[in-house]
Amino acid sequence: MGQDASRRANQGGRTLYDKVWDAHVVRSYDDGTDLIYIDRHLVHEISSPQAFSGLDMADRPLRRPNAHLAVADHAVPTHSRHLPLPPGQAARQVERLIGNTRKHGIRYIPMNDPRHGIVHVIGPELGFTLPGATLVCGDSHTSTHGAFGALAFGIGSSECECVFATQTLRLRRQKRMRVTVKGALKPGVAVKDVMLALIARIGVGGGVGHAIEFAGPAISAMAMEGRMTLCNMAIEAGARVGMIAPDKVTYDWVFARPLAPQGDNEAAARYAWRALASDADAVFDREVTLDASEIAPQVSWGTTPAETLPVTATIPDPASESDPVRRARMASSLAYMGLRPGMALRDIAIDHVFIGSCTNGRLDDLRGAARIVEGRRVAPGVSAIVVPGSASVRLAAEAEGLHRVFTEAGFEWRAAGCSMCVAMNGDSLKPGERCASTSNRNFEGRQGQGGRTHLMSPEMAAAAAITGRMTDVREMMR
Amino acid sequence: MNSFTTLTALAASLPEAQIDTDVIFPARFLLLPGKAGLGSKLFSERRAQGGFVLDTPPWDKAQIMVTGPDFGTGSSRENAVWALADFGIRCVIGPGIGEIFHANCFRNGILPIILAGAPLARVQAEAEGARAVTIDLPAQHIRLSDGSEITFDIEPHRKRALVEGLDEIGVILKDELAAIEAFEARHRRANPWLFLDDGQLACFDDIGDKP
Numbered sequence: 001m002g003q004d005a006s007r008r009a010n011q012g013g014r015t016l017y018d019k020v021w022d023a024h025v026v027r028s029y030d031d032g033t034d035l036i037y038i039d040r041h042l043v044h045e046i047s048s049p050q051a052f053s054g055l056d057m058a059d060r061p062l063r064r065p066n067a068h069l070a071v072a073d074h075a076v077p078t079h080s081r082h083l084p085l086p087p088g089q090a091a092r093q094v095e096r097l098i099g100n101t102r103k104h105g106i107r108y109i110p111m112n113d114p115r116h117g118i119v120h121v122i123g124p125e126l127g128f129t130l131p132g133a134t135l136v137c138g139d140s141h142t143s144t145h146g147a148f149g150a151l152a153f154g155i156g157s158s159e160c161e162c163v164f165a166t167q168t169l170r171l172r173r174q175k176r177m178r179v180t181v182k183g184a185l186k187p188g189v190a191v192k193d194v195m196l197a198l199i200a201r202i203g204v205g206g207g208v209g210h211a212i213e214f215a216g217p218a219i220s221a222m223a224m225e226g227r228m229t230l231c232n233m234a235i236e237a238g239a240r241v242g243m244i245a246p247d248k249v250t251y252d253w254v255f256a257r258p259l260a261p262q263g264d265n266e267a268a269a270r271y272a273w274r275a276l277a278s279d280a281d282a283v284f285d286r287e288v289t290l291d292a293s294e295i296a297p298q299v300s301w302g303t304t305p306a307e308t309l310p311v312t313a314t315i316p317d318p319a320s321e322s323d324p325v326r327r328a329r330m331a332s333s334l335a336y337m338g339l340r341p342g343m344a345l346r347d348i349a350i351d352h353v354f355i356g357s358c359t360n361g362r363l364d365d366l367r368g369a370a371r372i373v374e375g376r377r378v379a380p381g382v383s384a385i386v387v388p389g390s391a392s393v394r395l396a397a398e399a400e401g402l403h404r405v406f407t408e409a410g411f412e413w414r415a416a417g418c419s420m421c422v423a424m425n426g427d428s429l430k431p432g433e434r435c436a437s438t439s440n441r442n443f444e445g446r447q448g449q450g451g452r453t454h455l456m457s458p459e460m461a462a463a464a465a466i467t468g469r470m471t472d473v474r475e476m477m478r
Numbered sequence: 479m480n481s482f483t484t485l486t487a488l489a490a491s492l493p494e495a496q497i498d499t500d501v502i503f504p505a506r507f508l509l510l511p512g513k514a515g516l517g518s519k520l521f522s523e524r525r526a527q528g529g530f531v532l533d534t535p536p537w538d539k540a541q542i543m544v545t546g547p548d549f550g551t552g553s554s555r556e557n558a559v560w561a562l563a564d565f566g567i568r569c570v571i572g573p574g575i576g577e578i579f580h581a582n583c584f585r586n587g588i589l590p591i592i593l594a595g596a597p598l599a600r601v602q603a604e605a606e607g608a609r610a611v612t613i614d615l616p617a618q619h620i621r622l623s624d625g626s627e628i629t630f631d632i633e634p635h636r637k638r639a640l641v642e643g644l645d646e647i648g649v650i651l652k653d654e655l656a657a658i659e660a661f662e663a664r665h666r667r668a669n670p671w672l673f674l675d676d677g678q679l680a681c682f683d684d685i686g687d688k689p
Contacts, residue, residue: 023669026661031634035654036662039672046508047554054516058540060647068676069682072689094689107682109688115682133672140554142579154578156556158585166650168658172633184523204496205548205574238551240577243649257677261671269671304496323548328496424505443500443552445523 001399013279015176016245017211019274020151024134026168034174038163040128040135043070043106045097047138047425052100054242063167065105069128072097073118076111077426078387078414085111090425104164108426117390117416120144120232120358124224125392127257131246131273141165141440142360143234147227148254149246151211154235160254174241175285177210178278181218188474190368190457191226192360192438194218195233196298198290199418200308207239210286213278214244218292224253225364232359233440236305238348245277275391299470300442300455302333302387307442308455309345311472315351317341336444337452345470348454352435353384353465354447355458356414357421360438365458366397369438370405372462372476378410379468385412385427387419423448480587481643484565485568486612489605490531497545498552499579503561505553514556517565532565536608544598545572550579559586560619569613571620573598584636585646589615597628614640 003434014022025368026035042466048070055062062068075090085091094111101108109115115122118142123129125145131149136142138160155169181194183253199206212234217237224435227244251270254260261269307330309316318330318341334341339348355361355369366388376383386406388394394416397403403413419427421439423446429435431450439446442453454470463471489515499511499517507519517544524530531537543562559582562570570583573594579638583590591613593601601620604611609623620625666673 024665027657029635033633034637035650035657037658037665047556050513050556058645058647060651064677066676089511091689092511093509096689107679109682130672132669138554138556140552154554156554156559156578156585157581158556158582162647162650164656165647166654167662168650168654170635170646170650203548204551208548208551208574208577235552238548238577256683259674265671269669272669304498306496325493325495329546332494399485422505424508440613441498441500441552443498445504446500449504449506449523 010102012283015148015278015282015284016213016243016276017151017176017241020132020134021173023132024151033170035168035170036134037168038136039133040130041068041160041163042123042135042137042142043101043301044074044119044137045072046074046140047157048100048160049093049096050157051138051164052104054158054161054165060165062104062164067167068106069109070097070101071109071116071119071122072104072111074418074422075228075425076417078417078419082113082416096145100148114391114395117392118358118361118418121361121389121393122229123251124148125390127254127260130254130260131250132276135143135339136169140235141232142240143240144228144232144358146231146241146243147224148250149273151241151243153240155432159459168192171411175209175210177207177212177239177286177288178284179214180216180287180289181210181214181292182216183218183291184221185218185295186277188296188477189297190223190459191229192293192457193295193298194290195230196300196305196308197295198288198454199233199237200298202237202288204236204304204306205238207234207237210239212237212239212242214242220242220247220405224249225362228362229359233305236440244275245276252304257368269430297457297460297473299460301337301339301345302330303336303442304333305442305455307333310346311460311470313345315339315341315343315345344368346472347469348434349469350382350436350454351433352429352462353382353461354387354420354435354437354439355385355461356387356389357420357439358389359440360458361387361393361394363393364437366402369458369462370402372459372473373409373411373466374405376409376466378465382468384410384465385414385420387414388416390416420447423451436461436470479643479645482568482589482615482640484612485611487568488533488539488608488610489542489544489571489601490537491530491538491544491602493546493602494547496551499550499555499558499576502550502604503555504557508555508557509579513560516523517518520561520565521538537685541566542569542571542611543567544602544611545570547572547574549575551576554578556582557589559583563588571598571664584639589613589639589640591630593609593628594631613673619688
């Protein structure tokens with residue numbers, strides 16, 4: 001697959017993906033794979049222990065400590081953070097991370113540090129994420145960083161170990177897919193809705209083997225937060241990589257960050273980054289076009305992100321699906337979710353609301369939710385939490401008074417972490433409970449054993465919190 | 479890593495579409511240390527419901543899994559592959575396999591094979607009929623009980639690593655260290671901002687022993 005596309009790419013124009021890839025090839029092999037240099041690696045407590053122990057067992061040094069930055073985000077509680085971690089597996093995992101980073105000279109950001117947060121939120125905040133860089137993390141949502149024109153992708157623990165030891169990975173170049181988003185978002189429609197609509201269209205396997213580049217006027221008009229939401233969920237369409245060419249919006253974000261290039265390096269980086277765009281004659285293996293103005297607020301109804309529909313729709317009937325594998329899948333999704341064909345999505349009542357995660361835990365997301373919540377109350381019987389993606393998002397939101405908007409409405413205002421997106425930190429659903437969630441996965445058990453997740457935008461989750469059921473946020477806009 | 483040459487074993491059929499890595503290995507077990515014993519948590523929720531194929535003789539001894547579309551999508555957790563390996567699965571065959579899961583398989587001595595349509599259906603029939611099949615990696619084919627063979631594709635370097643049981647990190651360090659050092663020096667000259675120095679990172683150095 002890759003060889004033909006590579007040859008073609010080498011003859012004509014190159015894509016953004018190819019340019020960053022080409023700039024990191026240490027060696028090309030006869031079989032078409034390349035040894036790729038990895039500039040940056042974000043390390044967290046869940047996928048790193050086995051990578052560190054592999055390194056130690058082989059008695060290998062870590063090649064370049066300054067290429068890594070570590071933080072505990074997945075297993076840390078989002079409340080009572082002034083107290084020591086309760087003894088147990090999570091505390092031991094955090095202690096192991098601290099011990100491993102100290103042993104190998106990697107910088108670690110503690111839980112109560114103002115720079116703490118979810119890996120995919122703090123990388124960009126610190127300027128650790130840069131255009132044109134290769135960046136990896138033992139977490140599938142590493143595609144997030146592609147919003148800056150970085151080539152960023154999630155890897156397994158063994159690959160983390162390989163990066164620790166060699167600063168490289170042997171990979172085959174992927175096919176290129178371009179998703180062009182035209183038009184402008186209508187009021188009440190968020191970037192999350194664009195991504196959910198895309199996944200519903202191409203499926204959870206639609207992007208497998210491809211690097212997705214997002215382009216078009218709707219992308220240019222997006223703030224960095226929205227671009228990160230988009231690239232974050234590239235993996236939910238099966239694509240390990242999502243990318244957006246950097247522009248003024250990107251530079252305004254990056255150069256204000258502590259680890260960004262400064263002085264002579266800033267000027268040189270600005271000059272170098274001008275080349276980070278797909279050439280006009282670049283060839284993509286697949287092109288998909290969406291019209292943002294045609295997209296309505298979306299809600300997932302099943303147990304894959306592709307099982308998503310506009311909020312105005314009704315639950316589909318497996319009986320009308322001709323393919324037996326797909327029909328069985330729909331039926332099992334509906335059984336798990338406790339839903340019946342023909343029900344209106346808007347008739348589904350919820351128990352919980354989760355606003356946060358590396359998908360939608362940034363300042364713009366909290367502002368969007370707060371605009372809906374302001375002056376209203378969380379419906380009786382609904383438990384609703386807001387978990388900022390980082391300590392810095394939390395502080396910025398508090399400076400704007402957003403925490404008061406949420407707490408006065410009856411939301412809990414938590415400390416940063418992965419929280420209910422991964423449900424391994426004390427924040428989780430009980431069996432059968434139903435949640436309106438701004439996270440990225442509605443897989444079985446994702447938010448707790450037997451828990452039922454409906455994915456949606458922060459604005460839609462806020463609306464659901466107020467009414468206690470799925471709600472078309474456009475009806476609540478002022 | 480254990481080498482993989484040929485394997486003759488029963489295959490278990492799991493045709494359900496979009497089995498993600500949360501279903502293969504639920505997040506609440508991600509804090510378990512080590513890799514040994516993780517097989518007991520494999521498909522935990524499905525197995526708790528009873529009648530799951532991997533608990534149903536003779537497939538409780540299966541070493542091959544034949545899957546539905548988009549198997550292993552979602553989270554990058556390598557624990558999903560460690561659990562499969564610990565259970566005894568050495569080969570996963572399906573029409574579409576999540577990319578990170580696919581890469582993780584190779585790092586743990588599990589052979590992932592992409593196969594669709596009629597050839598997949600034939601392997602699936604063998605699985606459901608509890609007839610052992612033989613995976614011949616050097617020859618790149620699957621031999622069915624009637625002696626017929628189905629060929630499959632694999633990256634040459636992945637094949638070599640599996641057949642020889644290579645430690646990929648060791649291979650890179652042995653063969654490519656000079657190339658990596660030369661690239662690094664060039665890359666640093668061209669993009670000095672990509673190499674953070676101790677001065678820039680000093681802001682993280684005063685943290686002490688806080689968790």
